[in-house]
Amino acid sequence: MSWPVLANERNCTACCACVATCKKKALKKILQNDGHYYIAIDPNRCVQCGACEKVCPIINGKDYGNNDFLATVPYKGWSNLASYRTNGTSGGIFGAVAYDFVKSGGIVIGAALLQNECKHIVVERIEDISRLQGSKYMYSDQSGIYDVIKEKLKEGKRVLYSGLPCNVAGILSFFSNHPKKDNLYTIDLVCGGIPSTLLQNCFFKIYPNSQILSFREKQQYSLTYLHNEEKECAGYRNPLISGFLSGLTNRYSCYHCKFAYLHRNSDLTLGDYWQKDVENQQPASLILVHSNKGKELVASENIHIEKAEWKDFLPYNPKIAVCDIEWDKRWERKNLSYIYHKVPTYIFNVIYASMFKKYDAFAIVYLVYKKMRYFLEKRRRHLFVMDILKNIYQHRNCLLYTSDAADE
Numbered sequence: 001m002s003w004p005v006l007a008n009e010r011n012c013t014a015c016c017a018c019v020a021t022c023k024k025k026a027l028k029k030i031l032q033n034d035g036h037y038y039i040a041i042d043p044n045r046c047v048q049c050g051a052c053e054k055v056c057p058i059i060n061g062k063d064y065g066n067n068d069f070l071a072t073v074p075y076k077g078w079s080n081l082a083s084y085r086t087n088g089t090s091g092g093i094f095g096a097v098a099y100d101f102v103k104s105g106g107i108v109i110g111a112a113l114l115q116n117e118c119k120h121i122v123v124e125r126i127e128d129i130s131r132l133q134g135s136k137y138m139y140s141d142q143s144g145i146y147d148v149i150k151e152k153l154k155e156g157k158r159v160l161y162s163g164l165p166c167n168v169a170g171i172l173s174f175f176s177n178h179p180k181k182d183n184l185y186t187i188d189l190v191c192g193g194i195p196s197t198l199l200q201n202c203f204f205k206i207y208p209n210s211q212i213l214s215f216r217e218k219q220q221y222s223l224t225y226l227h228n229e230e231k232e233c234a235g236y237r238n239p240l241i242s243g244f245l246s247g248l249t250n251r252y253s254c255y256h257c258k259f260a261y262l263h264r265n266s267d268l269t270l271g272d273y274w275q276k277d278v279e280n281q282q283p284a285s286l287i288l289v290h291s292n293k294g295k296e297l298v299a300s301e302n303i304h305i306e307k308a309e310w311k312d313f314l315p316y317n318p319k320i321a322v323c324d325i326e327w328d329k330r331w332e333r334k335n336l337s338y339i340y341h342k343v344p345t346y347i348f349n350v351i352y353a354s355m356f357k358k359y360d361a362f363a364i365v366y367l368v369y370k371k372m373r374y375f376l377e378k379r380r381r382h383l384f385v386m387d388i389l390k391n392i393y394q395h396r397n398c399l400l401y402t403s404d405a406a407d408e
Helices: 017-021 051-055 082-087 093-103 126-132 145-154 165-174 198-206 241-246 292-298 310-316 336-342 345-353 361-407
Strands: 027-031 037-041 073-079 107-114 117-123 159-163 184-189 210-217 220-227 230-235 268-272 285-289 303-307
Touching (some): 017 027, 017 051, 017 145, 051 165, 073 082, 082 093, 082 126, 093 285, 107 126, 117 126, 145 165, 165 184, 198 336
Antiparallel strands (some): 073 303, 210 220, 268 285
């Protein structure tokens, strides 16, 4: 017997499947200096059984997905229920799916804001579904969720779990051999990465005694918060929003994501249906249906869906399939902890959130440099997406040619 080999900080996603599977409670989350949680082993409790290695979606080597476009059907759509469409970040599809699921006796699990922290919670009442709607650009605590799902499945309940692709990978791995796994439905999201909690610290230095209400208003990134019982807007330029969008504080695993694919093991993937002229569109959700259970979830009179073409949205939302951007090699990410702890907060905010004073020479030079790198990366992502689309439409044309030849 030997000590278990866990995913290291370069690969760990903090899905906590390993923590949940350990019967000896020998594993725990630890917040490191870079503002991310990693898993540590307590050698006094570990019995070297290897259960954590078997369940880890990074270590066990099980594939979460691929870019097989034939196995997934893309749609765009929106909720026909006005309240969920209003509360949703885009078309309110998740709210409508959750409504039908709870109404039929199931339970829904998703991320909610609780006292400026993000945590996965259980919803069993229709009136609580709105708590799970809307984007949360923060790490979501999964503590206790695996046990809840296990208990509900044992009771014969249907369970709908919603989370990031790496979260869903952990859930599917944990319950892969469960006798009632057919009652487990999963929705993952188009993900921009998990930002460091250091951004939250910086935000509350600027806006002390505030309570975050929302991160977005449909297509507009604009954070709203409560201060002295009054609703206020921090806009786009703040550590939480522009810091998240910079991507420079993400977990190392996010830069080489093993879960960003066109086709995934989840039942549905939801995201923003972005197109070229997004500002003049009616907000809609992107829906990727991966399984028969996924079809079941969106087959509802409360949901409007229509088939979509990959070429209409993939170039404008490349994070669906682009999973390797190599930003972990950038000096900003390598020195994240040092810059936060040793450098003035103003400089940290310039680097990671593009927040600067007017006529600040350092900020202007750095932001020009940052913009140039951004366009180079955008070009690289574009070429990757164009290669995917080329494969899709070459295959489609080949099928049409074969069909025409057969007709003749």
